[in-house]
Amino acid sequence: MKYTLNRRDFLSLLAGGAAGSFFGPAFSIARQISRRKMNVLFIAVDDLRPQLGCYGQKQIISPNIDRLAASGLLFERTYCQQAVCAPSRISLLSGCRPDTTKIYDLRTPLRKAMPNVLTLPEHFKNNGYETVSIGKVYHHSRDDLQGWSTAPFHATGTWLNWRGYLTDQSKALDKGSNRGPAFEAADVADSAYPDGANTDHAIKELNRLKDKPFFLAMGFYKPHLPFNAPKKYWDMYPPEKIKLAENPFIPKNAPTYAPTNWGELRSYHGIPKTGPCSDELARKLIRGYYACVTYIDVQIGRLLDELDRLKLRENTVIILWGDHGWKLGEHSMWCKHTNFELDTHVPMILSVPGMKTAGRHTKALTEYVDIYPTLSELCGLSVPKHLEGISMVPLLNKPDRPWKKAAFSQYPRGKVMGYSMCTERFRYTQWQDRKTGKVMARELYDHKIDPQENVNAAAQPEYAKDVNRLSQMLKRGWRAALPK
Numbered sequence: 001m002k003y004t005l006n007r008r009d010f011l012s013l014l015a016g017g018a019a020g021s022f023f024g025p026a027f028s029i030a031r032q033i034s035r036r037k038m039n040v041l042f043i044a045v046d047d048l049r050p051q052l053g054c055y056g057q058k059q060i061i062s063p064n065i066d067r068l069a070a071s072g073l074l075f076e077r078t079y080c081q082q083a084v085c086a087p088s089r090i091s092l093l094s095g096c097r098p099d100t101t102k103i104y105d106l107r108t109p110l111r112k113a114m115p116n117v118l119t120l121p122e123h124f125k126n127n128g129y130e131t132v133s134i135g136k137v138y139h140h141s142r143d144d145l146q147g148w149s150t151a152p153f154h155a156t157g158t159w160l161n162w163r164g165y166l167t168d169q170s171k172a173l174d175k176g177s178n179r180g181p182a183f184e185a186a187d188v189a190d191s192a193y194p195d196g197a198n199t200d201h202a203i204k205e206l207n208r209l210k211d212k213p214f215f216l217a218m219g220f221y222k223p224h225l226p227f228n229a230p231k232k233y234w235d236m237y238p239p240e241k242i243k244l245a246e247n248p249f250i251p252k253n254a255p256t257y258a259p260t261n262w263g264e265l266r267s268y269h270g271i272p273k274t275g276p277c278s279d280e281l282a283r284k285l286i287r288g289y290y291a292c293v294t295y296i297d298v299q300i301g302r303l304l305d306e307l308d309r310l311k312l313r314e315n316t317v318i319i320l321w322g323d324h325g326w327k328l329g330e331h332s333m334w335c336k337h338t339n340f341e342l343d344t345h346v347p348m349i350l351s352v353p354g355m356k357t358a359g360r361h362t363k364a365l366t367e368y369v370d371i372y373p374t375l376s377e378l379c380g381l382s383v384p385k386h387l388e389g390i391s392m393v394p395l396l397n398k399p400d401r402p403w404k405k406a407a408f409s410q411y412p413r414g415k416v417m418g419y420s421m422c423t424e425r426f427r428y429t430q431w432q433d434r435k436t437g438k439v440m441a442r443e444l445y446d447h448k449i450d451p452q453e454n455v456n457a458a459a460q461p462e463y464a465k466d467v468n469r470l471s472q473m474l475k476r477g478w479r480a481a482l483p484k
Helices: 007-014 025-034 063-070 085-094 120-126 168-173 194-209 279-309 368-378 393-397 461-476
Strands: 039-045 073-079 130-135 179-181 214-220 316-322 345-351 361-367 407-413 416-422 426-433 439-446
Touching (some): 063 279, 063 345, 085 368, 120 130, 168 179, 214 279, 279 316, 316 368, 368 393, 439 461
Parallel strands (some): 130 214
Antiparallel strands (some): 073 345, 316 345, 426 439
């Protein structure tokens, strides 16, 4: 007898059905019957902190990301492996942590450091997918060309033109080694700036790819500096409504390795080379960041609308992630480049057709190295052995199940490496000599009473046992923190 399955039964099996497990035998049967590989829409957003409506941040206008969260699982406690573009993206796309890739800065492309590693897009390409890169996916625009079916697309010709100034005044200031202003609000259509133009191209690609399995990586430049977005998005945030950071001071007792001088922002015209920003300038920067987030949110909405129009949502896994966090005046700093929670804590939303946990949140500690094995499993691909993360698929069935004991990040300061670990309650960081391993300084932040990380409690006697326990835990490494 020929076995048939209607759509309702298929989605029931996909969601676990009576078996109660998410992607067990039922999923295998359902995938065989569907006879169609699951597509992937892979959305990367540069410098996006979890300051979104779906994360409870009411001052941000993000209705499209919020509706994606309503159709997926929102991860409340996801962490990047290093809070700067290239190492974070390379770690995610290779599935390896920075101490394995040996890439800690912006200068080294992945294929120079790891010429033979099987990357996430290459894995999908090798399994019959058309893999497409639009915008900023890797930090180096021509890195990992063997992973893509076609050359990476950038509306500006190369993502290195991401600043995308439109006004004559901004262009005049942006010459050679001198960067233009840190923000711009031209009264133009969305597609006049690079992210809108790249979204136009992504929509064309979705139409071209609709009848074949695809892995489409859409990398948005904003809200990376400079905060350039159409004027209409700036107008959504009246200046008088912008609030300044609640903790504009370096954490008490923080070691000298911990903070930065936010040189990235200081390289732009009109930003003081030393000392703090004025309150007026700080409000304008925060307003510009918010405007860029909403601008990107609208572009994401256009992609979701096109998936719906093409009836691709029912066969497409969507993952949204931001490569690291960003400071908006907190700790008297801006930008990223630290091990603080603000820089390492990142947004992540995963939407899978038919999932029964749509609209739910999970507090499970997760990491960006977990994305590669997760997408592989969801799409029925083998999980390569070199990966240093684990599949998050079990969380799709039971978001509150026991999971990792810690998430790991790191940041270099010259001859010293800061190894940071976030647990259910604490953030613990050791600054170690990179040659000898000698511990040069420690940080401990008790998120139960100090969620903003305003006081380094590592030297306080009442935390001595916690410091010792966490130090030993950090020494054992990420494998020891995995769920049993």
